[in-house]
Every structure is written in structure tokens, then in C-alpha cells.
Amino acid sequence: PEDIRVYEFAEACAKSPAEVITVLFGLGMMVTKNDFLKQDELEILGEEFGIEVTVKDALEDANYIDDYLEEEVDETNFVTRPPVVTIMGHVDHGKTSLLDKIRSSKTASGEAGGITQHITAYTIKQNDQKITFVDTPGHAAFSSMRARGASVTDVIIIVVAADDGVKQQTEEVISHAKAANCPIIVAVNKMDKEGANIDMVKAQMAEREMTPVDWGGDIEFIPVSAKTGNGIDDLLENILLQSEILELAADPKAKAKATVVESSLEKGRGPVATVIVQNGTLRVGDNIVCDTTYGRVKAITNDLGKQVEELGLSETGRILGLNDVPDTGTFMVAQDSDKEARDIATTRAEHARAKELSKSTKVSLEEMSGLI
């Protein structure tokens, strides 16, 4: 499943690296024996040498270690887990305000020490059922998550401002949401505003194959106001209805697997990763690997800012203890030993570096040949 270097390819088809390089050179492709071969190069070489070359797609390749980390799924310990809901929408349509309002209206006062600061992910309770929400700081983060195959989201809420309607980013979000293949709910926000027009929003969305239920389609449109809080209960009930159908389940006893939804380097604390647990239970002391970073969970702060010993299914918190800042959308996976965690991270880092290096070598050779 890994990339193949020129000399490895040569070895595999009983040629010398020089022969491989010569063929490519003849076609104006400069490679050295340690370079990784690109898809088109592999195809050409296959034709040239009369051998069959199967090229796996890039995404599969990028996740090759994730495949290796994938354990056999044992459903005996499965329990129902709360849904993870991602809020997306055009800039300024009220994603963050809506999330803040949901949080403040659903958290007993004092519990969070007075919620003023916005956080990216949190869990609330609606009628004793938990829901985890994730804010998106722009659609870019979501697509990078998707590209890495980290489908953390169970339900997508598209926020559209009732006084503004469908805008460019709304359209982008619609295509992301469709590709994600999970239930979509449209929250028509800012219903308190004078120019609010839910029918306009419905018509614009229907044009984009997002037809409202009351118009004969299958998408729920819920009018809300992040300002007054109107409609929020309806929205939450709807989320619970949609997620019930999904029959979400996971194993709290499995090796912890979580998705990074936010990360940063904090003064005095080091790398901090906000994660959502997808399977298992993540505990203080766990050896973890997260893409090319690794470490041991030193501390966990939950979404209420409290230090906790563990995070359960669909719960979210901030993790301290990684040796570097991981990218959003990457998986954090618990390992049996610190050696295992370090080995996986190091292998990945080497792989990434080698790939980067082969790219830059090629560029510089091309630049050089342009100069000659």
C-alpha cells in the first residue's frame, strides 16, 4: 500500500534503477533512484516494461497506517452513543451564536463557571439524552477532515440566515454535506430580524435539491433565533429524532480512538488537542499516537473546563501530553505501550518527510533543466 521508490520498482520488475531512470528521462521526467514514483510515471513504466501496474488512490495511501491501526470490530460491548453534530454555514449566518445559545440555555448556571467564552465542541443534555456539537471556523477545516476520512459527524446542521438566504459558502457546505452522506437539518436562523423570510430560504434550498419536508422533500427546516432562543428546542428534538434512526453505537471498552477538531500550542502547557471520542474511553496516562505526533495523556480538561480522568463515547475535551501539535481531522489512538506510539508516529513522520523530499528534489531538477 506504500509508495514505491525508483530502485524498489526496478527491483520488483528485475530491472536496474538506471533502466528505469533512462525510460523516464527519455520522456522528460527527471527522477533519482530514491525518488517516489508518481502515478503517471508508474503507468508509463508499466507500459514500457510490459507489466501490469495497479495504482491505489492517493487517499488510501495517505491512510495506510490508519488501516493498519484498524482493529477488528467486536460488537459484543456496543452501547448507544450520543450523536456528534457539526454546524456549518455561510460566514456570519450565526453558527457560533447558535451554539453559544444552545449551550447557555442547556447548562445549569454555575456549572461551567458562567459560560462566556466560546468553545469549539461541547456536549449538552436534552431530555436526558446527550448531543455533542462541533462548530466549524469555516468550511476549510471540514473538508480537510473529510479528506482524511475522519467522519466524526453523524448529523450536519446547515445554518442559513433568514434575512440573507443562500450564499456562496452555503452552497459549498451543501456539497460537503451531500458528500458526507449523513442526515442534514437546515436551521433557518435570525428569524427575529425584520427582513426574515423562511420561504425565500426554502425556495433557494429547494433549487439546490434540498427540498423541505413540507414541500414534499426530505429535509427538515427549523426556524430559530440565536438571539431570542426561539426554536432551539425544536432543533434539538429534531437532532435526536434523526440520530435515533442512525442507531449509533460504539464500544466503551475498546482502545480509545478520537478525532482532533482543534489544536494549538499553548504557553506553559505545550501542544493541546481538542478531541471527540469515537470509540473506547480515553484516559489520563494512555499512550497515544496522533498522526506524526505521540505522547502520554498528561491531563484532560472537559468541555466545562474541569479536569477529568477520562472521556467517554462522543465526549469532548482538551488533551495535554502530545510532543507536537497535531493537525485537525487526524485520529488520536491509544496504544499498548509508549514504544508502539512512538514507532508509529516516527514511521509516519519519515514517510511524510520522504514524500516531501522527493517532491522538492524533482522540482529543483526541473528548475535546473529549465535553466540549462
Ligand code: GTP
Ligand atoms: P463565522 O464563524 O465568522 O462564519 O460566523 P458565524 O456563522 O459563527 O456567525 P456569528 O455567530 O459570529 O454571528 C454573526 C453576527 O450575527 C453576530 O453579530 C451575531 O450577533 C448576529 N446573529 C447571530 N444570530 C442571530 C440571530 O438569531 N438574530 C440576530 N438578530 N442576530 C444574530
Ligand code: MG
Ligand atoms: Mg463562528
